[in-house]
Amino acid sequence: MRLLINKKDLALLLEQKRDYIGNRVAVDTVIAGISFLLSVFTASYNDIFFASSITLKYLFCFISVLYILKIAKDLIEMHIDSYNHTKLMKDIEDLDMIQHKHSLIVIKRNVDQKTSKFLLYYDEKWDCKLFLNYKTADRNNEQNIISRIAEDFNIDVGTIDCHYVASRVQEKYSVSHNEDRVYQHRLYEVSFEKMPELALKDDFVLNDRHYYWMSIADMEKDENIIQKNLEVVDFVKENIL
DSSP: OOOOOOHHHHHHHHHHTTTTTTOOOOHHHHHHHHHHHHHHHHOOOOOBTTBOHHHHHHHHHHHHHHHHHHHHHHHHHHHHTOOOHHHHHHHHHTTOOOOEEEEEEEEEEESSSSOEEEEEEEETTTTEEEEEEEEOOSSOHHHHHHHHHHHHHTOOGGGEEEEEEEEEEEEEEETTTTEEEEEEEEEEEEEESSOOGGGGSSEEEETTEEEEEEOHHHHHHOHHHHHHHHHHHHHHHHHHO
16 A cells, blocks of 8 residues: 655654653563662662661662652553554545546557557546546455446456556546545456447447546547546556557
């Protein structure tokens, strides 16, 4: 998993958590404290200058008790504020600037030796023709893509081939959110053992979704696509053609 984090945000987080990071009472610290207390209570002292032996013993006993109390306080705070590396990692992950992780699906059909067309669909939220895309799964993403495509096109999963091509983090304007957002796009090329007959048409409707076959040149002539999704078109153009 890749994270995109602002350095200033990370520095601020570490500054806020500096009193918790590494603030743990080790077993050897507890053993050392107990050993110190026992040695002070059992030791014999001689008079030193104006301090009698009994005064020195009381003094060192008092210091050892304070030391034990400090260890006990640290143990209680460690239990109450159980901030560990797992929680630190979660806080760091929360700084991730990548707001959307999508897998872009490229399905290509060769028109002739020089021209290829790609399958797009009309997205109502974006009011635009887009490449097929699914939210990237944390695990077994390729299998998830195959299952989703099989469901969308009413075909068997065994007839679908899917392989990873490239990945890119892009900042682009989100039409559905009316703001610039950071996307992590993973590009996959998908092919069918046999293209569904309905999908051979220049445009078709399947499961209430309208699909279109368009070449890159066609997309670059479509002002709506250029305005809303040029970054993705360029990404596909650089890695598929």
